[in-house]
Amino acid sequence: MNRDRLRKQFGNLLIHLVLGAGAALALFPFAWMLLGSVKSYNDATTAGFIPREWLWSNYLDAITVMNGSVPCRFDAAAPFAILDQCLLLRYFVNTIFVGIVVVLGVLATSVLAGYAFARLNFPGRNLLFGILLLTLMIPFELTLVPNFVFMTWFPTPESWLATTLGLSQEGTHNWINTYYALIVPFTASVFSIFLFRQFFRDIPNELFDAALLDGATHSRFLWSVVLPLSKPALVTSALLTFLGTWNALMWPLLVTNAPQMRPIQVGLTQFIGEAGTQVQLLMAGATLTILPIVILYLILQRWFVEGISSAGIRG
Amino acid sequence: MITRDQARSAISQGPDAREPLLRAPRSRAQWFAYLYILPAFLIISVFHILPVGYAVWISLQSGVVRRFQFTGLDNYIRALNAPEFWSALQTTIFYTLGTVPITMALGLGIAYLLFQKIRGRGIYRAIYFMPYIISTVASAIVWAWVFDPRTGLANYALALFGLPAQQWLIEPTGIFKLIGEGLHFSVPGWAEGPSLALVGIMIFAVWQVIGFDIVIFLAGLGNINSELYEAARIDGATGWQVFRHITLPLLAPTTFFILVISLIFSLQAFNHIYAMNRSAAQQLGGPLGSTRTLSIYMFQALYEQNRAGYASAIAVLLSLMILGLTFIQFRFLGKRSENA
Numbered sequence: 001m002n003r004d005r006l007r008k009q010f011g012n013l014l015i016h017l018v019l020g021a022g023a024a025l026a027l028f029p030f031a032w033m034l035l036g037s038v039k040s041y042n043d044a045t046t047a048g049f050i051p052r053e054w055l056w057s058n059y060l061d062a063i064t065v066m067n068g069s070v071p072c073r074f075d076a077a078a079p080f081a082i083l084d085q086c087l088l089l090r091y092f093v094n095t096i097f098v099g100i101v102v103v104l105g106v107l108a109t110s111v112l113a114g115y116a117f118a119r120l121n122f123p124g125r126n127l128l129f130g131i132l133l134l135t136l137m138i139p140f141e142l143t144l145v146p147n148f149v150f151m152t153w154f155p156t157p158e159s160w161l162a163t164t165l166g167l168s169q170e171g172t173h174n175w176i177n178t179y180y181a182l183i184v185p186f187t188a189s190v191f192s193i194f195l196f197r198q199f200f201r202d203i204p205n206e207l208f209d210a211a212l213l214d215g216a217t218h219s220r221f222l223w224s225v226v227l228p229l230s231k232p233a234l235v236t237s238a239l240l241t242f243l244g245t246w247n248a249l250m251w252p253l254l255v256t257n258a259p260q261m262r263p264i265q266v267g268l269t270q271f272i273g274e275a276g277t278q279v280q281l282l283m284a285g286a287t288l289t290i291l292p293i294v295i296l297y298l299i300l301q302r303w304f305v306e307g308i309s310s311a312g313i314r315g
Numbered sequence: 316m317i318t319r320d321q322a323r324s325a326i327s328q329g330p331d332a333r334e335p336l337l338r339a340p341r342s343r344a345q346w347f348a349y350l351y352i353l354p355a356f357l358i359i360s361v362f363h364i365l366p367v368g369y370a371v372w373i374s375l376q377s378g379v380v381r382r383f384q385f386t387g388l389d390n391y392i393r394a395l396n397a398p399e400f401w402s403a404l405q406t407t408i409f410y411t412l413g414t415v416p417i418t419m420a421l422g423l424g425i426a427y428l429l430f431q432k433i434r435g436r437g438i439y440r441a442i443y444f445m446p447y448i449i450s451t452v453a454s455a456i457v458w459a460w461v462f463d464p465r466t467g468l469a470n471y472a473l474a475l476f477g478l479p480a481q482q483w484l485i486e487p488t489g490i491f492k493l494i495g496e497g498l499h500f501s502v503p504g505w506a507e508g509p510s511l512a513l514v515g516i517m518i519f520a521v522w523q524v525i526g527f528d529i530v531i532f533l534a535g536l537g538n539i540n541s542e543l544y545e546a547a548r549i550d551g552a553t554g555w556q557v558f559r560h561i562t563l564p565l566l567a568p569t570t571f572f573i574l575v576i577s578l579i580f581s582l583q584a585f586n587h588i589y590a591m592n593r594s595a596a597q598q599l600g601g602p603l604g605s606t607r608t609l610s611i612y613m614f615q616a617l618y619e620q621n622r623a624g625y626a627s628a629i630a631v632l633l634s635l636m637i638l639g640l641t642f643i644q645f646r647f648l649g650k651r652s653e654n655a
Contacts, residue, residue, distance in 0.1 A: 015428050016435075022425055023442045026522070030445070032468070033457040045466040109355040116351035122344050128352065135363045139583055139637050141613055141630040145373055145623050146366035149380050188358035218347075247450045249586050254618060268452045272593050279460055282594075286453040297448050301441045304448060308527065309534035 036283035044280045055280070062284035063088050066271045087259055088288065091267035096292075098182045098263060099245040105187030106241045107234060113188075114196025115222050119208075129197075132190050144250070147185060151175040151255050181255040182263065186245065192237040195310075199233040200226060236307035239300065246293060264289050374627035383624065390628035400629070402604065403612040409509035410588075410608055411581040413517040414524075419573060421521070422528025423566075427558065429529070430536045440533065447526035451586040452593075458519040459484060459594030469515075484595035486511035487603035510605035512597070520587045524580075528573055535569025536562070575644055582637050585610040609633045 036044050037058055039051040063086070064071045072086035083090055116122070117129050155163075155172035157180075162168035175181040203226060211221045227234070245263075252266045262270065268289050275281040297304055374390055376383035394400045425443065429436055446454060461468045462483035470480040479497070486493070489507025509517070539562065547557050563570075588606050592599050599615060600607030607615075609629060617626035 012431075012433055015431055015433055019425070019428055019433075019439050023439055026443050026446055026526070029454060029457045029461065029522070030449075032461065033453075036457070036460065109358065112351040113355035116348040120345045120348035120351065122346065122348040125348075128356070131364075132359065135359060137638060137641065138363060138367055139579070139630070139634045141583060141610055142370050142634040143363055143366035144613075145617055145627045145630060146369040147362055148617065149369070149373070149623065150362075150366075152380055185358070185362040188355040190359065190363075193355060218345075243448065247586075249452065249589065250614065253589075265450055265452050268450070268456075269590065269593050272452075272456065279463075279466065282456050282460070286456040290449050290453045293448060293450070294445075297445065301444075305440060305444055305530055308444075308447075309530050 033283050033287055036280055037287045038284075039280050041278060041280055044283075058280050058284040059288060062271075062275070062281045062288065065274050065278070065281055066267065066285060068274075084260070087262075087267065090260060091262055091264040091289075092292070094179075094182075094261065095246060095263040095265075098179060099242045101179075101183050102186045102245050103238045103241045105183070106189045106192050107237060109188045110192035110196050110237060111222070111227070111230075111234075113193045115200055115218075115226065117193065117197045118200035120218065132193060136190050140250075144254070147251075148254055151181045154180070156180060176255055177258045177261045179261075182252060182261075185251075186241075189237075189241060192241065195233055195237055196230070199230055203229060232306075235300075235303050236310060239303055239307050243293070243304075370627050370630060373624055374631050376624040378624070379621050380623050386624070390625045391632070393625065394628050394632060399604065399607070399612060400609075403600075403607050403609045406509070406513065406606065407582060407584065407608040407610075409513060410517060410520075410584050411578060413509060413514070414520050414581050415574070415577045418521050418525050418528055418577065419570070422525050422573075423532050423570070425525070426529045426532035426536060427562070429533060440530070443529050444526035446523045449523075451523065452590045454523060455519065455587065455590030455594045458515075458522075459591055462515045462595070481511060483515045484512045484591060485597060485602050487601075487605040490514050510602070512595075512602055513606045516587055516591045516606060519591060520581075520584070523587070524577075528577070531573055532566070532569060535566050538569075539565045571644070571648055574648070575641060578640060578644070579637055582633070582640070583610050584608045585614065589614075 035049065035051060038054045038056060039058075040053060040055055043052050060071075067085075067087045070085075072082065072089065074082050083093055117125065152174050154175045156175060156178055159168070159170075159173040163170075163172050175184075207225055207229075208221060211225055216224075247265060248263070249265050249269075252263045253269070256262050256266060259267075259270075268285065271285050272282065275285060373383070375385060375387055377386040377389060378384045429439055429443075460466070464470060464480065464482050464485065467483070469483060473480060481493070487510045489502070489509065490511050491506055491508035492502045493511055495502035543561050543565070544557060547561055552560070585608070588608060588611055589599065592601060592606060597606075599619070600611045610633070613626045613629040613633065616622045616629060
């Protein structure tokens with residue numbers, strides 16, 4: 001008996017050793033990035049793990065380099081001018097704005113469609129749902145070129161209105177370098193529709209029957225009963241959508257070339273060239289860009305992980 | 316507030332509760348449902364369905380956007396005759412073979428260990444998943460530094476073992492040829508393998524996506540009935556026997572799912588390569604085109620050379636490969652994973 005316990009403890013110790021080593025491997029690049037971000041150039045390029053002097057000013061330098069070597073200045077008289085003047089801030093605001101609008105769009109379109117597929121009866125329901133699932137099989141690359149062409153065709157609504165009403169002679173502006181290109185194509189997600197459909201199917205019928213007795217319509221039932229019950233699905237869909245937008249690279253590279261329109265990832269790739277061999281600035285810049293997501297992850301870690309696993313198992 | 320699990324258990328109590336509402340007397344069509352699906356379908360039709368047909372159409376054109384000229388299958392013939400296309404295909408295959416099996420095997424191993432009743436499971440899981448959350452560009456910046464020939468940790472580690480320093484991300488020579496040179500025998504040209512630059516990118520990619528496999532495997536492990544384990548233990552099965560004869564077969568659907576997803580993603584590999592090339596101050600797909608996958612090749616045709624038709628032809632070929640491979644997996648592995 002005693003020997004068994006010893007063996008078990010030894011086994012557990014071994015497991016911890018293996019898992020601990022793996023965890024160290026998973027974490028060390030972040031640690032290396034953080035340490036590198038406060039080193040001097042000499043420190044960073046010669047051996048040694050701990051910085052000999054802690055240069056917190058690297059962060060300011062990185063922001064300045066990202067800004068084309070012009071320091072970001074805050075002017076109390078015109079506080080919003082900093083958004084035009086400071087690129088890092090601009091990148092963040094672009095990404096967060098795009099992310100929030102995309103999330104709201106995805107939630108709105110997916111909740112409605114998911115509800116229809118889960119709870120409503122209409123001709124062609126299964127066929128249409130099948131078509132949706134088939135689109136999951138289409139590789140991103142295939143739709144990339146046509147969508148890029150669309151972006152050069154579509155007029156922005158405001159320039160189109162101005163031209164048709166004769167207010168402007170400049171002609172219409174296309175979607176390249178606009179928020180439309182970064183937002184509109186992503187405001188519907190088959191994955192989210194699927195997620196909500198599964199979730200809504202699991203809501204007991206008794207709830208609907210009770211609501212119906214009270215004279216509620218479907219839209220009322222969806223809004224006041226179903227949605228409050230669906231927080232897990234809403235959070236999962238919102239988090240995964242936001243993360244996808246935050247980390248998107250190929251599409252924003254194609255459709256933005258004005259610095260003012262870049263999301264953070266594109267800004268960061270640009271910064272790689274600007275910082276050159278100044279490793280410590282590169283690390284400081286990278287640290288700054290991952291900070292919001294790391295904080296979000298530390299707070300909502302469980303939601304992220306469970307979102308992914310529910311997505312995987314159900315998807 | 317009802318959690319999802321509570322809702323589930325409420326449902327499992329009544330067999331009828333799961334039946335959709337339309338079983339009720341009001342089974343006539345609810346036409347307003349089309350309004351509900353309209354916004355989603357509008358977006359998906361315009362940006363996902365319509366472009367498929369249009370991509371095929373563009374792939375039959377030459378010239379730049381807005382001034383297309385119909386050229387038939389010319390783009391396809393060009394692609395299939397271009398050595399760059401075949402080397403990009405080879406690079407894509409190297410990348411897939413070098414990342415998918417390793418990620419899956421390591422992911423399963425770690426998930427299995429994490430699934431044991433040990434302390435700190437939640438913390439381990441959170442740590443392993445973290446690289447998956449962080450943007451590819453930011454993590455590529457630090458990995459490119461790790462692989463820096465002059466100041467990187469990778470060469471520092473090699474030196475600890477008395478091994479010669481390497482050029483890593485700027486090394487176009489095949490990995491097997493390099494190993495061969497180190498051991499003083501010559502490797503034939505066809506067996507050079509992926510360039511060391513690509514191997515560096517693959518290490519980075521495995522590090523980043525393994526958290527995904529771990530989390531999905533963990534969910535799959537959680538779905539296995541624990542009574543089976545107890546029964547096996549009572550019958551005196553060893554740990555390895557349990558893993559081999561209970562865990563692995565019952566995990567087959569999860570494994571199949573991860574395999575399908577990972578193959579689709581790795582055949583489309585772009586972000587990791589783009590970000591690493593950029594961080595190592597290499598041309599896209601460099602050094603010497605040894606990290607140019609099909610996605611990178613397509614992106615260059617579109618972005619650097621403005622050849623929309625040719626880029627579309629490559630995208631169509633790549634999509635056919637992905638669809639074909641997925642179909643084959645469902646046909647030959649899908650059944651087996653369900654029967655198991």
